[in-house]
Amino acid sequence: MSSHRILLLLLLxxxxxxxxxxxxxxxxxxxxxxxxxxxxxxxxxxxxxGGVIEPGETYTVSLPYTIPPDAEVLYDRIYLYWSWSRIxxxxxxxxxxxxxxxxxxxxxxxxxxxxxxxxxNDFFSGMDTYRLPIIPEGSGxxxxxxxxxxxxxRTLVMMGGGLLTVSSSPSDAPGMLWVAEGCDMLYATHGITxxxxxxxxxxxxxxxxxxxxxxxxxxVAPSGGYTRHEIPQKNAVYFNRDRGSDLPGFIESILSAIxxxxxxxxxxxxxxxxxxxxxxxxxxxxxxxxxxSGNMVQxxxxxxxxxxxxxxxxxxxxxx
Numbered sequence: 001m002s003s004h005r006i007l008l009l010l011l012l013x014x015x016x017x018x019x020x021x022x023x024x025x026x027x028x029x030x031x032x033x034x035x036x037x038x039x040x041x042x043x044x045x046x047x048x049x050g051g052v053i054e055p056g057e058t059y060t061v062s063l064p065y066t067i068p069p070d071a072e073v074l075y076d077r078i079y080l081y082w083s084w085s086r087i088x089x090x091x092x093x094x095x096x097x098x099x100x101x102x103x104x105x106x107x108x109x110x111x112x113x114x115x116x117x118x119x120x121n122d123f124f125s126g127m128d129t130y131r132l133p134i135i136p137e138g139s140g141x142x143x144x145x146x147x148x149x150x151x152x153x154r155t156l157v158m159m160g161g162g163l164l165t166v167s168s169s170p171s172d173a174p175g176m177l178w179v180a181e182g183c184d185m186l187y188a189t190h191g192i193t194x195x196x197x198x199x200x201x202x203x204x205x206x207x208x209x210x211x212x213x214x215x216x217x218x219x220v221a222p223s224g225g226y227t228r229h230e231i232p233q234k235n236a237v238y239f240n241r242d243r244g245s246d247l248p249g250f251i252e253s254i255l256s257a258i259x260x261x262x263x264x265x266x267x268x269x270x271x272x273x274x275x276x277x278x279x280x281x282x283x284x285x286x287x288x289x290x291x292x293s294g295n296m297v298q299x300x301x302x303x304x305x306x307x308x309x310x311x312x313x314x315x316x317x318x319x320x
Contacts, residue, residue, distance in 0.1 A: 021192070022185060022190065022192045023196040026113050026182060026183060028180040028181055028184065028308065028309075029181065030204070032179040033178050034074055034166065035176050036074070037172035037173060038166055038172050040165065041065065042164045043163055044061075044160055044162045044279050045062045045161065045163065047277065049275070049278045050158035053148045054148065055149070055154070057147070057148055058145050058146065058148075060145050063141060063142050063143075065135060065142065067135055067136070068137070071167035073166070075164070075165070076131060076132050076164065076165045076166070078098075078100065078130040078142070079127055079129055079161060079181075080096075081309065082156045082158055083123070083124075083223070084155075084156060085154065085156040087152060092154050094124075095149050096128070098128075098147075106130070106131075108131050109128070110126060110129075111126055111129075112125065112126035113183045113184055160279045162310070173318055174316070174318070175315045176207065176315045177312070179311075180310065183308075183309055184199040186301035188301050189305075195300075197300060198298050201311045204293075209290045209291065211317045211318065214315070215286045216314045217297060217313050218311070218312040219237065219284075219297070219308070220280070220281060220310035220311075221271050221279075221308045222280065222307050223278055223306045224273060224280025224282075225270070227305070231302070233269060234268075234304035235270055235299070235306060236266055236299075237284070237297065238264065238265075238298040239264050239266075239296070242263055265288075270299075271306065280306060287315075
């Protein structure tokens with residue numbers, strides 16, 4: 001490594017506040033786990049990139065849901081994804097008033113991250129979470145209104161919203177379901193390597209791998225998958241894969257052919273987003289790569305710039 005690169009990395013460490021950089025230093029936390037029969041639904045509804053929200057302005061999003069008539073809601077969250085919260089050139093947290101179908105909501109959690117070193121545009125990005133007082137049975141949509149109520153000139157950019165419901169009914173199959181939430185900004189630039197710009201979520205618990213009939217992984221990463229200039233393999237998702245294996249490539253190929261999934265899987269250019277819909281979504285069937293315990297997903301930036309906010313792993317063992 002060159003001397004000027006080493007100096008740059010040292011400077012980043014010295015000036016960066018704890019747990020706030022482009023590196024994967026703010027991993028998501030497991031906020032919900034159930035081993036009951038369950039099913040989940042996540043949607044970003046009609047979310048679109050809202051641009052700068054000035055004080056007094058409102059961003060509105062409609063989020064659909066479906067709750068079976070015999071189901072009990074085990075966990076629900078409204079997510080609001082925002083970025084570039086600032087006043088002038090200074091980072092500052094947003095002040096928001098949130099309503100769902102006209103009823104005010106109270107903030108449950110706010111997860112944030114920033115570039116974390118002295119440079120232009122070092123502003124806060126984040127995800128706010130809210131709990132609904134009640135979700136009616138059947139299908140419908142919840143209209144969420146987000147108003148910038150800052151008492152000063154602070155602004156933010158709204159990326160969109162999401163609604164997660166986890167419910168349990170007699171017809172649901174048994175299994176395990178984890179929900180992880182947070183905000184980890186990743187960008188392989190300014191001396192941050194792709195290896196450093198990697199965040200991981202471990203789904204702790206014993207899994208009956210041989211009994212698994214499905215294993216669905218959902219990842220949410222605002223800005224993920226959208227770049228103004230196309231970059232090959234701009235991001236990567238690793239599931240139960242030991243990155244940097246010392247085995248020669250041809251040995252890896254032979255082992256993969258004989259033992260499918262023995263070393264997990266990696267997918268490149270995983271997230272789907274565009275200029276209008278800038279909440280990157282990635283859904284995967286990871287059943288062939290499950291382990292009996294310690295299942296782990298890693299998200300890596302390779303020049304994309306993204307913020308990892310949600311990870312949901314739903315494993316089902318078969319019929320009810």
